[in-house]
Amino acid sequence: MSTDTIDLKTRLVADFHAREATINGEASTAFHQKKRAAIAVFDQLGFPTRKNEEWKYSNVKDLVSASYHFNAPSTLTAEDLASLNIPDQNANILYFVNGHYDADLSQIISTSDKIVISSLQQAYQKDPEMVNSYFSAVEGDSDAFTALNTAFAADGVFIHVPKGQVVEHPVILRFISDARQEHVGSQPRNIIAVGENAQVKFAEAFRTVGEQRSFTNVVTEIHMGQHAHVEYYKVQNESDQAYHVGTTEVIMLDNSHFYAATVTLNGKFVRNNLHIRINGEHCDAHMYGLYFPDGTQHVDNHTVADHLKPNSESNELYKGILRDKSKGVFNGKIFVRPDAQKTNAFQSCKNIVLSPEATMNTKPQLEIWADDVKCTHGTTTGQIDEEALFYMRSRGISRQEAMSLLMFAFCADVVSQIKIDSIREYLEGVISDKLTNK
Amino acid sequence: MLSINELRASIEGKEILKGINLEVKPGEVHAIMGPNGSGKSTLASVLAGREEYEVTAGSVAFNGVDLLELAAEERAAEGIFLAFQYPVEIPGVTTINFLKTAVNEIRKYKGENPLDAAQFLKMVREKAKLVRMNDSLLKRALNEGFSGGEKKRNEIFQMAVLEPQLAILDETDSGLDIDALRIVAEGVNSLRSPERSAIVVTHYQRLLDYIVPDYVHVLYKGRIVKSGTKELAMELEEKGYDWIKEEVEALG
Structure with missing residues (x-):
């Protein structure tokens, strides 16, 4: 574990305890007890490293x-x-x-x-x-x-x-x-x-x-x-x-x-x-x-x-x-x-x-x-x-445009599942921009 | 219109076309026949611009333009259309959206303004009627789940929409029953005009009963070994390809 990792973790745990000291009566509530238990868990686990199977491919360093x-x-x-x-x-x-x-x-x-x-x-x-x-x-x-x-x-x-x-x-x-x-x-x-x-x-x-x-x-x-x-x-x-x-x-x-x-x-x-x-x-x-x-x-x-x-x-x-x-x-x-x-x-x-x-x-x-x-x-x-x-190009569609169409269709399988219209249309717009800008 | 001169092409180092010469004038329909493996589909693919094939010698001029210098999409915009032997299924892209993109890309190439939605829809409906294409297929993903006949009809429908000067039909008859064959042929015939030409690649004479060619060429081992009129196709139907092979072998 790098010293940086220890730094952020140590800082966060210290922050928690500093804040806890200021909340007086709140500290005894069930709500706060959950938080106190949680910081203990965090303190014990620390930020995951790649040795953790769940984080094998994702490095938080x-x-x-x-x-x-x-x-x-x-x-x-x-x-x-x-x-x-x-x-x-x-x-x-x-x-x-x-x-x-x-x-x-x-x-x-x-x-x-x-x-x-x-x-x-x-x-x-x-x-x-x-x-x-x-x-x-x-x-x-x-x-x-x-x-x-x-x-x-x-x-x-x-x-x-x-x-x-x-x-x-x-x-x-x-x-x-x-x-x-x-x-x-x-x-x-x-x-x-x-x-x-x-x-x-x-x-x-x-x-x-x-x-x-x-x-x-x-x-x-x-x-x-x-x-x-x-x-x-x-x-x-x-x-x-x-x-x-x-x-x-x-x-x-x-x-x-x-x-x-x-x-x-x-x-x-x-x-x-x-x-x-x-x-x-x-x-x-x-x-x-x-x-x-x-x-x-x-x-x-x-x-x-x-x-x-x-x-x-x-x-x-x-x-x-x-x-x-x-x-x-x-x-x-x-x-x-x-x-x-x-x-x-x-x-x-x-x-x-x-x-x-x-x-x-x-x-x-x-x-x-x-x-x-x-x-x-x-x-x-x-x-x-x-x-x-090739099929699309043989109909006069440029390679770039054909790629965009195919990729947009690829995304559409997921995006079409979104049933809030404003969100779906927003995503279609962003995806379309991403496809045409490159 | 199309002038092929001593064209040679290979794939993965293997030469398939070994010096093709062919002249197609406006309004003509040429049939290319030949046994399996003779290079018929390769010729169609090379003309349409399939990149796996390497052209090693010869030239192809289309209305005076060096075709071999153009990308597949540029050839389409210049007026060449390939009806695929195996049309590709494209999930998520509707036939109508696909064609709208194609039409407007070609218009852009020619420096024309894109068609608006209303103009486009009107044109597409007329063409669909012409080739008896069911409207409901237009809204479905391109060729996805289409029957063999529907796919081939979709090819002809696309051809009707794009109005190419030179249509190349690559074994369009394969896998079609006689009714489907007739409908596809009717579609092709309805597009015939003094300005438009076609190259019909086929193994069997059957399709040529419906699309009557002006010329018939026999391709064998990468060369056109015999040319004639529609009677040649009849003869091939009757006698098969063996006599042609023998003739060629005899000549060495």
Whole structure:
């Protein structure tokens, strides 16, 4: 372990204890006890090294070599952010700048009988017990970054969809890092609790402003009741100096339906963990992913479909286009526990590597303890189909244009899954620009 | 229109075309026949600009332009169209979007303004009717899950939309039943005009009952060894290719 690694870790642990000394009565709450436990876990684990199997292909050395100003104040105004807007009059849009909720920039149009949307801080002040019942409830903090987030969780969103409510207006969370002056860090914590028979769509969209580094360590917990229906989209279009580690934990109960799409279009170093516990029968979980790195960018997706009960299905499709010297990592785990008979699990990861210097590491990982299950998985890594290119060129389409069409179509399999129109159209625009600029 | 002179081409070091000479004038339909492996498809591929083939000698002029200097897409824009023996399936790209891109890329090449959506749709509907192409296929991904007949019809439909001066049909009849064959041939015939020419590459005479050629050439071992009119095709149908082979071998 390098001394730099120790530095950031030591600094963070010291920060935690310094802050703890100032919160007086708060320190005895159940909420804070979770944080205290989490910092102990982080202290013990430290930042992962490549000796850790889960981090074999993703080296955080560069990430931890700098120091970051966490939750730094920002002077960004609505005007500054205008060019980053993804306008949508039919959506609830919440802005977080350097981890702070910004009520002035945000628009909440749904009524609170349909959906309760607030910042985590507001929610905690209002009803600490309820927030605590969901906070860090899905996952024990066995991962250093998640533990770090739990220890420092200050703000983020808290969404509660009451039983039976079908939320018409999606919720779009905009996380902006203002890195114009200095290296900044934020650790948003989002809690989404969706009641029985309730339905909601929401998206997390990450951007960086400025040329300095940003480090985002985000954790989202999604708790689903029986018959709940959730669509969750994560969109990363950050700067070339953006470091992002994110974990999304999902727990599903009987007859619930979950759709996720994770789209990474830009960022220096990205690690996404998507962990779905299918703790119910007759559930279906869908995971789609798309990554499109260039330069020396690094994008790592780790997913887990954990089948705990019988008769459920998981379905996964991740796709990547890698250019220049970029690196991609995909690790897809499927666990089928002894009770989870009649599980159907499908996984596919397809990649186009456009440069001899780009690399893609794929690792499907199936662990099956039940005997009556259907699981398939497959990965492909290749180049653009030359026969298809020639076919298009023979009709008068230039090589460049033919490549763009083929790659756009390749991406469309994932992007078309996104059912929030404004987000999908935004992504189509960015992808199209990326395809024509090179 | 097309003037092929002593054309030689090889793939992976193996010479396939060993000195082809062929003259195609406006309005003419030439059939290229020959046994399997004689170089028919290679000729079609070389004319369309497939890069795996290396042209080692000879020349090809198309309306006075040196065709061999042009990339595949430039040849298409100059008015050459290859109907594929095995049309490629392209998931995620609809036939209509594909063709719109093609039409506008060719217009750009010629210095013309792109067609707007309405103009394009109107034109495409007319052409679809002409070749009896089902509208619903246009919105589907290009050739994906199409039957053999639908794929070949789609080739002819694309040809109708792009209105090439020289169409090269590479074994368009292979894998088609007689009804599909008739529909494809009708499509080709409806596009015949005094300005447009075609090269029909085929193994069997069958297609030539429907697309009647002005000239028939027999390709064997990379050379045109016999040329004639449609009667030659009839003779080949009757007697097969062996007598041609024998004639060639006798000549040494």
